[in-house]
Amino acid sequence: MTTWVLLRGLMRESRHWGDFPAHFQQAVGAERVLCLDFPGNGQLHAEHSLTTVATMADHCHRQLQVQGVAGPVHVLAVSLGAMVALAWADRYPDDLQRMVLINTSVxxxxxxxxxxxxxxxxxxxxxxxxxxxxxxxxxILRITSNLQTAEQVKAIIKRWTAYAQEKPISVDNILRQLLAAMRFRAPPYSDKVPLLLLAGEQDKLVNAACSRKLAGLWHCPLHLHPTAGHDLPLDDAGWVIQQVVNWQVDINFAPALPPENQ
Structure with a gap:
């Protein structure tokens, strides 16, 4: 059973994915798509946010057990969520089978x-x-998105404001999440978990140079959207989905390496 776990970033919750999970699940052929909230956000807004990315990774590991997911899972993560995915792969490598990281930096x-x-x-x-x-x-919308019309902006802000009022995030939890992101140091990268990087060339929050540097260091594929911003799944969900579908095909049909010393 193929399960994809989706992780959002700073101050974001599962509802900020919009209808992306449903379209993504159909396109990639996943049996299940699981959107996790970090403590302090969304369904867990009343809890204290964690102050390290490592403990956020521990939270994700436990949530697989709570949700009855045997694993290994595929992960698609944005920004802070992508940092958590890296820590998760380092701490619990058997949990993860593939990772797609969007507009991250470390x-x-x-x-x-x-x-x-x-x-x-x-x-x-x-x-x-x-x-x-x-x-x-x-x-948040102004600095993370580039491709919205005036009508879309109005609707998104109304919807996101309702989320924030229904499940508010405290100033203390904002600071805790910022602290976690600032303190995180990337663990040594292992190619045990295949990795795809995606980034928006016009990201106003995080420079796309970050993804370029990581792709060079880790020798993993990177695809750049020429006009999208930080919230790539919002700006062009179809493009993100197509990159993941193409990558799955590449991995599944990659030629097997010959045995050593043969």
Missing amino acids: APHNPFYHRLRPANYPALITTMLFGSSEQRERL
Whole structure:
């Protein structure tokens, strides 16, 4: 049974995937798609957010048991969720079979000014800590998405604001999640879990140079969307899905390597 686990990023929850999981499941032929929330977000908004990416990975490992998933699973993850996927693969390699990481960045391989573009610092600090739910969501959409029309923007902000009001994330939990992302250091990469990187060339939050650097270091495929931003599944869900479908075909039909010393 093929199960895909979807992981969102900072301050995001399962509902922010929209209808992406249903389209994704049909396209990749998965028996199950499981969207997990991190403590402090979504269904777990009343809990304290974890302050390390490693403990977030532990949370994901436990959730497989809670959800009755035997594994190994495939993971598609965005931003902070992608950091968690890397830690998860390092701590519990038998849990994961494949990973697709979107617009991620990690120390020590990527400099801080690429991991979070400095132009966003003032607005992020002011709005995240002191803004209303609608102001936060409006800012998040502005810096993470490029391809929305005015009508779409209005509908998305209304929907996201409702999520934030129904299951609010506290300022304390925002800071805890930021701390976890800042403290994370990438573990040594092992090719035991095949990896695909996707990134938006016009990401206003994280420089696409981060994904380029990681692809070179880890010798894994990278596909760049020429116009999309940080929230690639929002900006062009069809493109993301097609890259994963193509990658699955490449892996499944890759020629077997000849035995050594034969």
